Amino acid sequence: MMSLVLIAIGLLMASALAALLLSRDPRLATICGVGGAMLAGLVGLIPSLRVLLTGAHESFIMAWCMPGGSLHIGLDAVSAVFLIPIFLLTALAALYGGTYLRPFWGKRAIGFSWFCFNLLTACLILVVVARNGLLFLMAWEGMSLASFFLVVFEHDKKAAREAGWLYLVATHLGTAFLLILFALLGREAHSLDFDRIGALAPGIANAVFLLAVIGFGTKAGFMPLHVWLPEAHPAAPSHVSAVLSGVMIKTGIYGLVRTLILLGHPLAWWGWVLVGIGLSSGILGVVYALAQHDLKRLLAYHSVENIGIIVMGLGLGVLGLSTGHPLVAQLGFGGALLHVVNHALFKGLLFLGAGAVAHSTGTRDMDRLGGMAKAMPWTALTFIIGAAAIAGLPPLNGFVSEFLMYYGALLACLPGGIANPLPAVILVAGLALIGGLAAACFAKAFGIVFLGEPRTDAARKAHECGFLMRLPMIILAAVCILIGFGAPWAVAALKPAVAGLTSVPAAQIFGGTERPMVLLMELTIGFATVTGLVILLGFIRKRLLKNRPVRQAPTWDCGYAAPTPRMQYTASSFALWFVDAFRWILRTERHRSLPQGYFPNTAFMTTETPDGFRELVFRPVFAQIRWALASLRWIQHGRLQLYILYIAATLLALLIWYASCL
Numbered sequence: 001m002m003s004l005v006l007i008a009i010g011l012l013m014a015s016a017l018a019a020l021l022l023s024r025d026p027r028l029a030t031i032c033g034v035g036g037a038m039l040a041g042l043v044g045l046i047p048s049l050r051v052l053l054t055g056a057h058e059s060f061i062m063a064w065c066m067p068g069g070s071l072h073i074g075l076d077a078v079s080a081v082f083l084i085p086i087f088l089l090t091a092l093a094a095l096y097g098g099t100y101l102r103p104f105w106g107k108r109a110i111g112f113s114w115f116c117f118n119l120l121t122a123c124l125i126l127v128v129v130a131r132n133g134l135l136f137l138m139a140w141e142g143m144s145l146a147s148f149f150l151v152v153f154e155h156d157k158k159a160a161r162e163a164g165w166l167y168l169v170a171t172h173l174g175t176a177f178l179l180i181l182f183a184l185l186g187r188e189a190h191s192l193d194f195d196r197i198g199a200l201a202p203g204i205a206n207a208v209f210l211l212a213v214i215g216f217g218t219k220a221g222f223m224p225l226h227v228w229l230p231e232a233h234p235a236a237p238s239h240v241s242a243v244l245s246g247v248m249i250k251t252g253i254y255g256l257v258r259t260l261i262l263l264g265h266p267l268a269w270w271g272w273v274l275v276g277i278g279l280s281s282g283i284l285g286v287v288y289a290l291a292q293h294d295l296k297r298l299l300a301y302h303s304v305e306n307i308g309i310i311v312m313g314l315g316l317g318v319l320g321l322s323t324g325h326p327l328v329a330q331l332g333f334g335g336a337l338l339h340v341v342n343h344a345l346f347k348g349l350l351f352l353g354a355g356a357v358a359h360s361t362g363t364r365d366m367d368r369l370g371g372m373a374k375a376m377p378w379t380a381l382t383f384i385i386g387a388a389a390i391a392g393l394p395p396l397n398g399f400v401s402e403f404l405m406y407y408g409a410l411l412a413c414l415p416g417g418i419a420n421p422l423p424a425v426i427l428v429a430g431l432a433l434i435g436g437l438a439a440a441c442f443a444k445a446f447g448i449v450f451l452g453e454p455r456t457d458a459a460r461k462a463h464e465c466g467f468l469m470r471l472p473m474i475i476l477a478a479v480c481i482l483i484g485f486g487a488p489w490a491v492a493a494l495k496p497a498v499a500g501l502t503s504v505p506a507a508q509i510f511g512g513t514e515r516p517m518v519l520l521m522e523l524t525i526g527f528a529t530v531t532g533l534v535i536l537l538g539f540i541r542k543r544l545l546k547n548r549p550v551r552q553a554p555t556w557d558c559g560y561a562a563p564t565p566r567m568q569y570t571a572s573s574f575a576l577w578f579v580d581a582f583r584w585i586l587r588t589e590r591h592r593s594l595p596q597g598y599f600p601n602t603a604f605m606t607t608e609t610p611d612g613f614r615e616l617v618f619r620p621v622f623a624q625i626r627w628a629l630a631s632l633r634w635i636q637h638g639r640l641q642l643y644i645l646y647i648a649a650t651l652l653a654l655l656i657w658y659a660s661c662l
Contacts, residue, residue: 002059002073005048007043029110036118057075072132078497083128085345096239096472096473101237117146120150122142124143132194144168147167150236200264217277220253221249232300233296239355241355242351252307268323278314278430282304282308285306286301291575292571293366305434312336313336313401316331333501334498338400346476367570372459379465391439399484440575448569591606
């Protein structure tokens with residue numbers, strides 16, 4: 001089965017090179033890029049599903065000339081949890097992107113774009129299966145560079161260039177911490193192979209954990225290391241945004257999970273740190289999302305929110321392990337891993353839906369849209385399914401993963417639970433607050449974009465996207481529903497992966513057939529019954545109204561004789577109460593012109609919410625760094641021989657340092 005993963009990587013690399021060589025013909029380049037990504041996805045899903053369901057472990061080891069161990073890749077149940085959404089989402093995003101990029105044929109380097117897309121996918125897979133630190137870092141760097149070129153696809157736009165450079169700086173700062181992390185692990189184990197890393201001294205283990213939180217947290221988008229994410233995701237093409245948000249940022253979660261496995265038995269304060277990071281990322285992510293007008297930027301902040309939910313689940317799992325409560329640990333880790341998959345599904349769906357709207361209207365500004373449900377019924381239907389799923393509403397998949405976390409946290413709070421239940425109490429309250437705010441945010445997003453009347457000519461002329469763009473959205477929406485109604489089986493499939501994190505036999509995960517699984521089955525049956533009744537009543541209603549005339553009339557307009565689209569709620573006015581409630585965090589700027597006289601000609605109110613962490617923390621810090629580095633420009637004098645001298649002096653210093661350590 002490991003050979004199928006290698007074949008998938010080979011297909012991606014071959015199709016990437018073919019697309020690059022065929023750059024002069026956008027049609028052939030697209031066929032190669034899309035075909036390679038889809039074929040690799042189908043091939044890779046087979047071993048990933050098999051390993052996840054059986055708990056088998058596959059590996060491939062080969063000697064190589066690089067220091068620090070062997071060329072070692074492996075596939076276990078934990079890796080499979082991350083590989084399944086990678087293979088599925090990248091294949092569907094490629095199918096969508098083939099049509100989405102057609103307006104750019106002859107205007108952009110389509111072949112290079114598909115080269116980077118398939119290279120990114122190959123590196124994502126390699127990151128998840130790498131079992132050697134050097135191989136991991138090489139794949140990590142390839143992933144970062146390929147995604148950078150995808151973010152700056154529309155490089156003639158200033159916003160895309162700035163987003164790309166911000167992302168590149170952020171990801172390399174995170175990589176610097178990972179270099180130190182693997183240097184520490186390699187020094188202790190005398191090898192960079194993961195299976196050679198044993199128990200670490202407490203001080204080293206604590207340092208490795210903190211380095212992992214910062215290094216992997218930068219890629220995942222932990223607050224306040226998230227500042228690149230709301231800029232890069234909107235700038236990229238929508239099928240790329242779906243992959244960046246749905247699976248690429250999850251490599252940060254994977255790296256953190258793999259580090260926890262390598263470190264062995266965790267300390268309780270690690271769980272406190274993870275719950276705190278998850279809570280701040282979840283709440284601040286959804287609060288910033290509420291204040292956004294750009295649909296893709298709103299979705300980007302929701303990625304920060306959902307990463308926070310995943311990290312809270314990991315924190316709960318760590319607390320359960322460290323305090324000797326295996327069921328709490330299993331529910332926390334199980335909820336986190338399932339949310340990794342769920343988020344890839346509904347966030348990929350939502351980004352593809354947002355891309356369909358932008359593709360049809362030419363804008364992502366919600367205040368320039370409206371009434372899109374009439375023109376784009378399939379996009380509206382799949383978007384509302386994704387919106388309900390991301391808000392954690394039953395009976396969809398987002399509810400299932402959050403249910404596991406709720407159950408585990410409440411179990412930790414009961415008598416006989418963990419010694420200090422405060423983190424669990426915080427988790428329950430935080431999940432409830434995040435869920436409520438997410439529901440409000442997507443009521444705003446769906447209502448402003450898809451309901452009401454079109455606000456501009458572009459919205460009035462909108463049309464449904466093509467079948468090859470609709471099909472990936474329909475498939476993702478169907479899988480969201482399938483996991484929701486098949487919750488007991490979806491959770492049971494995670495048992496081998498959770499066993500890999502908790503060292504408990506898979507048969508005993510989630511208490512075997514005890515209360516968590518029984519309650520989940522009861523809820524599933526209840527949801528299925530209610531849904532069946534609703535469908536039956538809808539069918540009966542349709543039959544009763546079949547031969548009766550149906551009359552359409554305007555919605556009651558509160559007495560206005562000539563209502564206009566300007567009388568509808570805007571994105572600013574809909575979220576005004578929530579923005580005011582969190583104004584001490586958001587620092588929202590308002591621009592308005594109030595009505596003057598009895599018959600005012602113009603009146604408007606707009607809001608702008610810049611990211612506070614970027615403007616108040618990172619921008620001043622980097623301005624100071626830029627000023628300090630400017631004083632060293634005299635070193636860059638253009639003389640090659642002196643540059644060679646710098647290199648020789650550095651190598652000599654490193655050799656002296658190495659000799660002193662022997």
